[in-house]
Amino acid sequence: METNLSRPESVFAIDCVILGFDEGELKTLLVKRSEEPFKGYWTLPGCLVVDRYESIDDAAAHVLYSLTGLEGIYMEQFYTYADVDRHADGRVVSVAYYAMVRLGSARESQLIASYTRNAAWVSVLGISGFAFDHTMLFEKVLKKVRRKVLYHPIAFELLPEKFTLTQLQNLYEVILNKKLDKRNFRKKVLHYQILKDLNEKQKDVSYRAAKLFKFDREKYTMMFESENLSYQPSPPIRQAQGMEKG
Amino acid sequence: METNLSRPESVFAIDCVILGFDEGELKTLLVKRSEEPFKGYWTLPGCLVVDRYESIDDAAAHVLYSLTGLEGIYMEQFYTYADVDRHADGRVVSVAYYAMVRLGSARESQLIASYTRNAAWVSVLGISGFAFDHTMLFEKVLKKVRRKVLYHPIAFELLPEKFTLTQLQNLYEVILNKKLDKRNFRKKVLHYQILKDLNEKQKDVSYRAAKLFKFDREKYTMMFESENLSYQPSPPIRQAQGMEKG
DNA sequence: AATATAGGGTGTATTAATTACCCTATATAA
């Protein structure tokens, strides 16, 4: 029912949870506030959307680009927060996104100069001191990602192009915050047939080199699409199960 | 990053997909547009949110109330659409919700008088002629609900308090648009132990009366919460499976 | 009272997925 638009303009905000996998930890990119209110607290990176010609997806991508210099990043809209008391100065409608970033080894260089003073990659375990309602927002995203990783290959967005099964398992363990059994993990993940064996090995490791794999996106997409033709089977209530106990 | 609020006001819209189960069909409540553009097309019920003191959840609840007179309905935020070209008069930011309504037998009376001319419960199969981008929006909600029903007991929101297993199965069949096996369905659904056997039977049916059940919400909540303590087991990619083929 | 109708209610065998559990092979560094 979008009619009689007295004021078609909109002023609202983007908040973005940016996740990365680095040094065996799941991290998120946060910005330290330099102003009141909440001076010195962490905030999720974000911006106000003032240009009425900018799409919110573009605005979110811009937040990411301005902080990291990265483009074409995996990003998804999460939820819209619009409680009237979120901000002291009046209602701020925030559309929250989450993004998954492939961190290079020189990750610090990916923080654009003018921001580096205030921005940092922080381990997701035990962050405190968020401004506004960002604690709640961040926790909800984390919960969503922990669930989504169970039925969607978003984890690969956090790994380098080529990776070993052990690296993949470590990532799942870090995201889910639990140990997994090695053989069962491998059996299952290879069974899906969405990994391409590159017939290459790690180099420059001081132990037995492991095989390298690549996520086969085309194959995954094909399987996913053919699944959709005949609609998914269906346990009425049950959660997805599996991959339990190392 | 919500600072320097030059214009803290926001003008945006709510669109709401309202689902109900009636006469063995899944239906949605639609409104026929009486004005250009898209005169005579179906639209999702909705409203503009102009009051800066109204939360969007309240606004969505209000849309529902004004159409049906119902309160306390199950309702969930779905997605925010903000493409700049959604509406001819400028950008309209729409926060989409979906709601699940328990339709009484006298469902017509639940359409508030002034609206009944323009509003109707329409079977979700094969609706066409939506205004704006509401076709896409509606289809995405339906897909979401079809998926969500597999791991969350939202279906019970569509049934009367007391229901038979056959009614429950019919509902699942209608939502998923596929036949399910009676014995397997019963086995599974009773196995979850979230139905309370009321030790009552149907009355006024011209065939053998079936037992009545009730969704045990407290028990479900308990189970769900205890699951969350030790985080869910986890097939990395796989979709939930089950309940296939009658 | 016999019969037709409409749906209620159940059990078992097969297959697939999940879990638990440990040892050997290989590369490197000392």
Place this chain on the structure above:
DNA sequence: TTATATAGGGTAATTAATACACCCTATATT
């Protein structure tokens, strides 16, 4: 050569999912 650190693989037990068909019972009709 040896110590060490990680790669990599198989099997049995359990649990969950699937496929499948018949008898029961309340009511309405004759």
